[in-house]
Amino acid sequence: MTNPDVTIRMPTPLRGFVGGRDQVTVPGATVREALSALTAGQEAFRDRLFTAEGDLRRFVNVYLGRDDVRRLGGLEAAVPAGATLTLMVALAGG
């Protein structure tokens, strides 16, 4: 059985890793699977999101729907088919 598709909304500062797109659809049954699919083959991108131990970096937030996945079980949280993940990093501009 193939993994369901997950839509990932990309914050502007990370869009350079996905060809400038603002949304990407990847397969994944958990947050980790979806983010691994998103960063597959891109060492710099993976390094931007994950620590060497494979944890989500503290300055990167991921939301399933409107909730922070850290409050939903972290990277192992299940992602329902058709769900939207939002990747977010701080913006500084004013």
Next chain:
Amino acid sequence: MSLKDRRLSDLRARIPEVTAVDALALQRGGARLVDVREDEETATGTPAGALRLPRGFLELRIEEKAPDPALPVLLMCAGGTRSLFAAEDLLRLGYEDVRSVAGGFSAWKAAGLPVEVPPQLDAAQRERYRRHLTMPEVGEAGQHKLLRSRVALIGAGGLGSPIALYLAAAGVGRLTLIDDDRVERSNLQRQILHAESRLGQRKVESGRAALLDLNPTIEVVSHDTRLEAANVLDLLAGHDVVVDGSDNLPTRYLVNDACLRLGVPNVYGAIFRFEGQVSVFGGAPGARPCYRCLFPEPPPAEYAPSCAEAGVLGVLPGVIGTIMAAETIKLLLGLGEPLAGRLLLYDGLRGEFNEIAVAADPDCPSCSHGARPELSDIAVVCGG
């Protein structure tokens, strides 16, 4: 007996009357004292703490101010006659316990009871703020609140421009501008507070000139300085709301932590290219999640995009800054639901707003129970 006297005699038989002294005691016990005289009568004095609601608007507006019809309402006029007529109107409206103050405001004054002179708007202010005065949610009391308010604005740039202009136009009585930059031509694509004619001026001075041109009745205080751990508490203390329109992450963390120390709400907004974020953080300890609940730490410099990459659609700070100004006015007036505990995300290219939840972090180094945020100057990172 005239028709009026016959009617009054009938009302006196049915409407309970209280003395001015008893009215004060009942007011202190939770009853709502309503002065139903006209504005020109109450202008020279009204019972302290009384709701001023001229009889012509009584039924229309009483429920906004006294929503519980079971609580006692005490009506007062000049001598105790109009209040009897008004009492009957309120009973008919559905208020259960309505009394009239015998002898009215004359008796109140004669008994030496506490009187206050309501602040007055002059004719020019009435004209300027007419569209606020006609809204029950703002009205004269709300406009006075704005005129007495003090707001500190960090950054007189992209976000700061619309925020400052709208707050000045709304009549926020004192605006403090904090910025250490000069006006450059490349600012004018988005920083509508400034102008070609003021190129080279300090931004706080250029901004001050623009704001006083728009509304000369407010006070604009300018600080041509960069916020640092050493000066942030002095610069932000004494304000009702702080609005963060800064352009760098170190200042954002510093403002967040200083606002928590001072117990002042922090209206936050940030922009990059076509994207914006808005939220309301902090305030009284534990009141709302803070910036560090959302982003506990800034990214290290190697993960931050270079400053040269930063760009922004000129109108984007207008979209985000006006939402920040609206949130500020809501906080000042205690209106509606603040944009707190959630972050509004604007995607200008898609024309979409989305919202994500911001939960209070029980381990937040700045706002969790018992935390006392340290103020520090973080090394500069661009971060967007």
